[in-house]
Amino acid sequence: MEIIKLHPEIGAEIRGVSMADVANDDNAYRAVRAAFEEHSVLLFRNQPTDDQVQVGYSAKFGPLETAKVASLGEGTPFSILTNIDKATGNLVPQGHKEELRAKANQLWHTDSSFRETPALASVLSARTIPGVGGETAFVSQRATWNRLPQSLRAKLANSYAWHSYAHSRGKIDPSLASQREQNAMPPACWRMRWRNPVNGRDALYIASHTYAIVGLSDKEALALIDELTAIATATGHSYEHPWRAGDVVMWDNRASMHRGRPWPLDEPRYMIRTTIAATDADGVAELRPPKMAA
Numbered sequence: 001m002e003i004i005k006l007h008p009e010i011g012a013e014i015r016g017v018s019m020a021d022v023a024n025d026d027n028a029y030r031a032v033r034a035a036f037e038e039h040s041v042l043l044f045r046n047q048p049t050d051d052q053v054q055v056g057y058s059a060k061f062g063p064l065e066t067a068k069v070a071s072l073g074e075g076t077p078f079s080i081l082t083n084i085d086k087a088t089g090n091l092v093p094q095g096h097k098e099e100l101r102a103k104a105n106q107l108w109h110t111d112s113s114f115r116e117t118p119a120l121a122s123v124l125s126a127r128t129i130p131g132v133g134g135e136t137a138f139v140s141q142r143a144t145w146n147r148l149p150q151s152l153r154a155k156l157a158n159s160y161a162w163h164s165y166a167h168s169r170g171k172i173d174p175s176l177a178s179q180r181e182q183n184a185m186p187p188a189c190w191r192m193r194w195r196n197p198v199n200g201r202d203a204l205y206i207a208s209h210t211y212a213i214v215g216l217s218d219k220e221a222l223a224l225i226d227e228l229t230a231i232a233t234a235t236g237h238s239y240e241h242p243w244r245a246g247d248v249v250m251w252d253n254r255a256s257m258h259r260g261r262p263w264p265l266d267e268p269r270y271m272i273r274t275t276i277a278a279t280d281a282d283g284v285a286e287l288r289p290p291k292m293a294a
């Protein structure tokens with residue numbers, strides 16, 4: 001297996017081991033798992049666009065999430081991100097729910113921080129890519145953490161933030177998250193530092209979904225989240241992935257943020273994501289607020 005770095009702070013391409021190898025072979029899994037713990041974003045090129053390989057690969061890392069209520073793929077392991085209308089096969093018009101959802105994905109975030117169990121990792125497979133735009137950008141939240149002043153790190157390590165799907169969707173359109181979605185996905189509260197139990201490295205845990213911090217006023221909390229997001233995503237700190245057919249990118253939701261980039265609405269884009277839920281072995285227990293703080 002060869003590991004080729006994509007950016008000084010985050011990401012590596014894996015060569016010589018395929019996703020099918022990982023699905024079928026424990027030694028291949030262990031090697032790729034170690035690269036995942038180290039590099040936070042892994043790129044596989046020239047993969048077969050095969051749902052079963054994607055599930056087989058993903059399931060090695062832990063329990064799979066099911067796609068969100070009212071999303072394409074609801075109840076299955078496959079989250080579909082696309083501007084192609086399922087019923088008609090046509091491209092969706094501006095203002096369509098899937099177009100607004102793509103816009104929400106263009107805000108810096110980490111996946112599933114609003115869920116009852118946060119996500120360890122996401123595995124995104126490019127099935128149809130536009131001729132221009134539609135990249136996905138990543139930043140290392142370990143690098144962010146290390147850039148913060150020591151006094152702020154000490155404070156954030158014991159701070160707890162609230163995350164909500166309705167909050168990030170509301171930044172795009174106040175009615176984007178329906179009542180049904182809000183009922184199914186109530187807010188969740190997590191420590192703002194996620195320590196990786198394998199290597200002890202700390203990462204800042206925030207997202208577009210973050211709307212409150214225990215002990216701060218809403219105004220103070222939102223200002224701090226904005227400031228931290230700006231530090232995390234400052235020029236020079238992101239790796240922007242230009243998709244090629246056959247690419248699959250996996251990222252560590254504990255240690256990174258990502259955002260989609262816009263593309264022309266008259267070009268189709270179709271991506272399939274599987275998402276792995278985090279377990280105590282991935283450091284979730286430490287993320288839970290003490291009873292009093294929540």
Ligand code: OGA
Pocket residue numbers: 081105111122124134135136137258259260261271273
């Ligand atoms: C995701 C996501 C951005 C993109 O799959 O979780 O945010 O570029 N995707 O599609």
Ligand code: MN
Pocket residue numbers: 105109110111258
């Ligand atoms: Mn995402």
